[in-house]
């Protein structure tokens with residue numbers, strides 16, 4: 109029997125600005141998750157939050173894109189929205205962008221990352237959840253751990269990984285349908301770099317192990333701006349990665365986050381800051397940020413999860429959190445000047461565009477004599 113892992117997340121409202129869901133919302137989400145396990149829809153479910161986003165991590169046997177699973181998540185988010193409204197919370201229902209739900213959350217606002225597989229004898233995996241950024245935040249760490257032996261020496265040391273990996277990359281600016289490309293490494297490494305260097309346009313959707321065809325990771329790729337046609341909040345993606353044996357070790361997945369790489373997000377989704385690896389259930393603070401990512405390690409066995417190990421809750425990451433703060437403060441000192449603020453093509457708020465339209469009418473073209 110195959111197990112499916114589905115991580116579906118959404119921002120349905122938060123306390124004190126875009127900071128965190130309320131305890132009442134989380135209690136409702138947990139109650140609904142427990143009921144779905146009791147009913148047999150799910151074999152297990154964990155409810156967590158990262159910043160203002162609630163994530164259902166679900167194990168079940170119904171496969172990917174299953175309407176019952178997606179409907180459960182959608183209806184649950186409607187219930188947490190109702191609580192957010194009743195408490196006067198900010199951004200109640202923020203990520204539920206459409207009314208006519210037709211059995212799949214993709215293209216509706218919530219993010220989903222799903223994987224179906226035969227459980228290995230030991231099935232360790234990590235759920236990464238980020239807030240205040242786009243899905244391209246995973247490009248750099250996923251390039252480093254599956255394709256770059258300079259960062260992941262396991263690619264040289266472990267014979268299981270020697271044949272490399274195949275990435276599925278999505279062009280997230282194409283809104284008519286899913287536009288994807290498969291890129292195999294090490295053979296097409298430079299092509300992969302060429303795409304992933306632009307994380308607001310090309311985003312890793314999944315990665316498979318070349319020798320076995322097994323899927324190693326799944327990333328939610330939704331871009332809310334492209335669904336709604338305007339800024340309605342940041343995408344705040346999740347990723348599930350299977351670890352060990354034919355896949356990178358848990359530590360090899362974590363190590364790229366030590367760079368605290370710059371990403372677009374933070375306040376109003378419009379600023380470049382350094383990603384801070386945080387403990388689970390962390391909140392948002394400085395400048396509606398900084399962009400945060402949490403990592404929860406689990407094993408799944410016959411559809412049941414172990415307790416989580418909070419992978420960024422370790423003294424090593426205190427230094428990285430300080431580094432992320434310093435990098436963020438350093439670029440924030442530049443205020444609205446590019447590249448601290450996003451360039452025109454990625455600017456999420458409309459104010460600058462509207463100002464420019466007005467100012468444009470006052471320009472005079474000087475004739476050359």
Ligand code: 13P
Nearest residue numbers: 352353356357358359360
């Ligand atoms: P195992 O040899 O136990 O698989 O562990 C190796 C490892 O993951 C070190 O990073």
Ligand code: 13P
Nearest residue numbers: 126341342375376377396
């Ligand atoms: P969220 O997408 O996390 O709601 O953040 C929105 C925002 O604009 C913060 O300043």
Ligand code: MG
Nearest residue numbers: 119126160199
């Ligand atoms: Mg929000």
Ligand code: MG
Nearest residue numbers: 119160239344
């Ligand atoms: Mg958010």
